[in-house]
Amino acid sequence: MPRKPASPPRQGPARTPARTPACRRSRAAATTGDEAAFLEAYDPSAYERLSVCVDVALLSAFEGHLFTAVVKRHEHPFQGKWALPGGFVRPDESLHAAADRVLAAKAGLDRVFVEQLYSFGDPSRDPRTRVISVAYYALVDCDRFPSPADTAGSVMSARIVVPWEGETGGPVQLVALNGSRVPLAFDHADILGMAVKRIRGKLDYTPVGFQLLPSTFTLRQLQDVHETVCGKALNKDSFRRKMLASGLLEATGDRQVDVEHRPAELYRFVKRSAV
Amino acid sequence: MPRKPASPPRQGPARTPARTPACRRSRAAATTGDEAAFLEAYDPSAYERLSVCVDVALLSAFEGHLFTAVVKRHEHPFQGKWALPGGFVRPDESLHAAADRVLAAKAGLDRVFVEQLYSFGDPSRDPRTRVISVAYYALVDCDRFPSPADTAGSVMSARIVVPWEGETGGPVQLVALNGSRVPLAFDHADILGMAVKRIRGKLDYTPVGFQLLPSTFTLRQLQDVHETVCGKALNKDSFRRKMLASGLLEATGDRQVDVEHRPAELYRFVKRSAV
DNA sequence: CTAGCATATATGCACAGCGCATCGAAGTCA
């Protein structure tokens, strides 16, 4: 515990009556009467409202690359470009529920790992009107990653090219499986870049890598996922020791089958219940 | 680099025409004509809009405790409770600009370290109407922390009591300088809790601690700040070695004055320009 | 003036984690 004040003592609490806040009041009645009556009479249009959408960066890893799913825009703005799955937030659903709904509707996925990423609110990010985008990222193992067959061709999987190292951050590029560049709409290249940066950082101290693997996996597969996400090679032995010492892995007793070499032990992720 | 596919190869790109997205179209004209004409005719009310506000958790550290600034609510809802400085986002300002504006208007602060924290969007978090709160956290050194004299008594400083250890997370409590509990409005206890959790995590790998100190400081003061934020004691020697080895500190050559013991060297934070 | 005291600052040492090299084990394939 600190042994010494970092600064001299401060003033007492502000007990004097506060001034009216700088923002305009929606109704003078807000300071009188009971709360129920106030809420009954409240006019939401007192402040200008904005459009709020969620955009989901769905990430998966295979063949040493990160992939994401994008949908083609057939409408203005950015007609013909590709966008992250997204949609406007409905008045009665939470932000997280909106992200789940978008994933189910556009990628046919449910029960995936979804976490909030960042909110993008530049006034000019959407040329139509002011739209705040609450971005989420989702992680699925490659077997669940949506294929054209699942989604009737409405989504395309594209490889992520990260033009920076470590956790520098910045926008990323997308390349289609035929090698052509995929142009992204809005600020979605920034959103994807931040998603990559986020999971690179999370990989060090959270078991987020398991979200990108099937229920059982070998240590080599887990390391491949980590290397794919981080974009650099890792020491094999250190990785093994660290993972086995983490207490997050449990040996299944089974081994790989149909491999051209010595089969590796299969592990599963075990949730730390009470620590 | 990964030496082996983590999964068998996948399908080619989705080249079949995409279906109409699940979300309703705002206008049938969106798929025809040029983009300029579309934007001209765009109707923002096609989707229900929401209220968006920013709330700022202003944090500072002194006397071994974390402090924040709250304003008393004189209006419904939560009349009489205390809230983080906040305000609705204006249609023409970015989210970050809104946070800066709120800090300037309610705490009289500018040029402070401000970063986005998280967006809170539970449908019932504001009883008036649907309000999305994009929360920010700001860090200032204790000398710049607003006093009642600066703000005409509209803000109160309160001590943060963190009822969890490490980076567990969860809501925190606020205690006024006279020892009484400060009841918080909305979900602001959760926002504050997440702000504390965030800077605890950031402290390990970013020079965020300097934001809580004046321009020059001793190693002891820096350690005090770290201990205050993390809520636990740190090893003195390791802390000194790590900080001096980080390359982020630069000795000023000056020393403390008017202290009752050997004066310590004063350091300043040096931005890593090109590394 | 001097002894005592509190704190800063430097150094030595034990231990744990990590990178690296080596070696045996266990499969497939020619």
Added chain:
DNA sequence: TGACTTCGATGCGCTGTGCATATATGCTAG
């Protein structure tokens, strides 16, 4: 059967960290 590949374990050196110790430097009490 032997070559080849990958898995999985062991040993060694380097480095960072926690802990203990020693010295330096200012103030204060007597």
